[in-house]
Amino acid sequence: xxxxxxxxxxxxxxxxxxxxxxxxxxxxxxxxxxxxxxxxxxxxxxxxxxxxxxxxxxxxxxxxxxxxxxxxxxxxxxxxxxxxxxxxxxxxxxxxxxxxxxxxxxxxxxxxxxxxxxxxxxxxxxxxxxxxxxxxxxxxxxxxxxxxxxxxxxxxxxxxxxxxxxxxxxxxxxxxxxxxxxxxxxxxxxxxxxxxxxxxxxxxxxxxxxxxxxxxxxxxxxxxxxxxxxxxxxxxxxxxxxxxxxxxxxxxxxxxxxxxxxxxxxxxxxxxxxxxxxxxxxxxxxxxxxxxxxxxxxxxxxxxxx
Ligand code: BDR
Ligand code: CA
Numbered sequence: 011x012x013x014x015x016x017x018x019x020x021x022x023x024x025x026x027x028x029x030x031x032x033x034x035x036x037x038x039x040x041x042x043x044x045x046x047x048x049x050x051x052x053x054x055x056x057x058x059x060x061x062x063x064x065x066x067x068x069x070x071x072x073x074x075x076x077x078x079x080x081x082x083x084x085x086x087x088x089x090x091x092x093x094x095x096x097x098x099x100x101x102x103x104x105x106x107x108x109x110x111x112x113x114x115x116x117x118x119x120x121x122x123x124x125x126x127x128x129x130x131x132x133x134x135x136x137x138x139x140x141x142x143x144x145x146x147x148x149x150x151x152x153x154x155x156x157x158x159x160x161x162x163x164x165x166x167x168x169x170x171x172x173x174x175x176x177x178x179x180x181x182x183x184x185x186x187x188x189x190x191x192x193x194x195x196x197x198x199x200x201x202x203x204x205x206x207x208x209x210x211x212x213x214x215x216x217x218x219x220x221x222x223x224x225x226x227x228x229x230x231x232x233x234x235x236x237x238x239x240x241x242x243x244x245x246x247x248x249x250x251x252x253x254x255x256x257x258x259x260x261x262x263x264x265x266x267x268x269x270x271x272x273x274x275x276x277x278x279x280x281x282x283x284x285x286x287x288x289x290x291x292x293x294x295x296x297x298x299x300x301x302x303x304x305x306x307x308x309x310x311x312x313x314x315x316x
Contacts (some may be wrong), residue, residue: 013040014156014253015126017119019076020246021136022048022059024233025100028133029161029246030060031222034069035315038254040128041120044073045115049180050088050137051096053078054135059097060107066225067315071283073294076115076140080181088176099232100225106180115140120148129156133253134188137177138162142184145191149165155193161249163199163266163279165295174277175200178268182277186268189279195293197266198248199279202259202299206248207241212305222315247308253298255307260298265289 016039018027032038044064046057057075064071079085111118119140123130132155134141141158144151162177162185170179171173178185189195208216208230217227236243251258265287269278280287281295 013038014131015040015042015128016131016133016253017043017045017122019045019047019132019134019136019140020060021047021051021056021057023050023096023246024229024242025235025246026050026135027059027063027097027229028226028244029250030063031067032247032250032311032314034067034071036254041071043118043127044071045076045119045140046073047076047115047136047140048078048085049177050092052087055096057110058105059095061107061109062182064109065103065106067222070109072111072118073109074111074113074115074118076221077143080137081142081183082186083181086180093232097229100228116143116147119144120151123145123151123154123197126154129154131156131253132158133249134158135161135162136251137180138184138188140180142187145187146240149202152191152193154312157194157196158188159196159198159249159252161198161203161246163197165199165201165279165281165283165297168278170273171277175279177277179277182268182270186270189266189268189292196252196296197279197293198252198259198296203243203245205299205301206244206304207301207306208244209241210239212309213238214311216312219313220316223300223312226312244308248296250298251304251307254311258300258303259296261294261296263291263294265291266295267277268294
């Protein structure tokens with residue numbers, strides 16, 4: 011079976027680092043390009059972190075640097091969760107700069123999508139700024155996109171604001187453009203991210219899984235997405251898990267809009283499960299995940315990262 015071509019748009023970020031590891035070592039995914047966007051930390055840091063991870067993994071995937079700020083909102087990072095540089099806790103090698111393209115992420119995505127003989131899947135695990143710009147500038151790419159499988163949003167409450175999840179709340183306008191793109195979308199948001207937990211006994215097992223496991227363990231010690239003792243939230247790995255093992259998730263086809271003007275709710279994904287808005291579904295939303303099976307899947311996937 012040929013590998014599924016994907017482009018991952020990311021802001022590493024500790025949970026991004028784990029999601030990237032699993033995708034890059036998977037036998038089923040062909041990561042053609044990694045694009046970066048400001049999010050967990052600045053664009054410079056997330057790009058450096060991506061290049062460090064690729065050097066550490068020994069994977070030569072091209073990287074393109076994207077948007078350094080949201081379309082309209084002021085940029086606010088999540089260094090309180092991921093540390094000052096975004097990947098605190100492990101001594102990574104220097105960034106592998108030869109993998110960095112001179113093209114902007116949006117142009118690199120366009121090229122890779124149009125050059126691909128098979129439709130490409132986009133996997134944003136960060137703010138949707140790059141994707142929104144891509145669709146605005148080069149709508150022709152939509153013809154060769156299979157689907158978008160994102161980590162972002164929530165059918166319940168938020169983790170950036172009362173009702174907003176971080177990736178959507180960082181750039182709500184971009185998110186709305188993506189949800190209105192007409193492309194098939196899978197949204198793996200907080201409803202599953204908050205249940206995709208790694209417990210201390212898992213971390214101890216992971217630590218023994220070679221150098222990637224050891225790296226993960228040290229990042230976990232510094233990660234503030236949940237707690238080491240009561241469970242660390244592997245948000246971004248949910249998007250990769252959906253690609254590789256969709257039956258872990260319970261989903262619903264529904265309409266998702268993004269609240270742009272709410273004085274207290276901007277950045278909220280309005281997931282219209284009951285059809286109040288009378289709009290056609292534009293996304294498949296992951297509403298639940300089997301947390302126990304996720305743990306097993308996550309550890310098996312990490313064990314392959316050698
Ligand atoms: C999302 O926000 C970021 O901090 C994580 O990397 C993840 O993509 C979770 O809300
Ligand atoms: Ca992320």
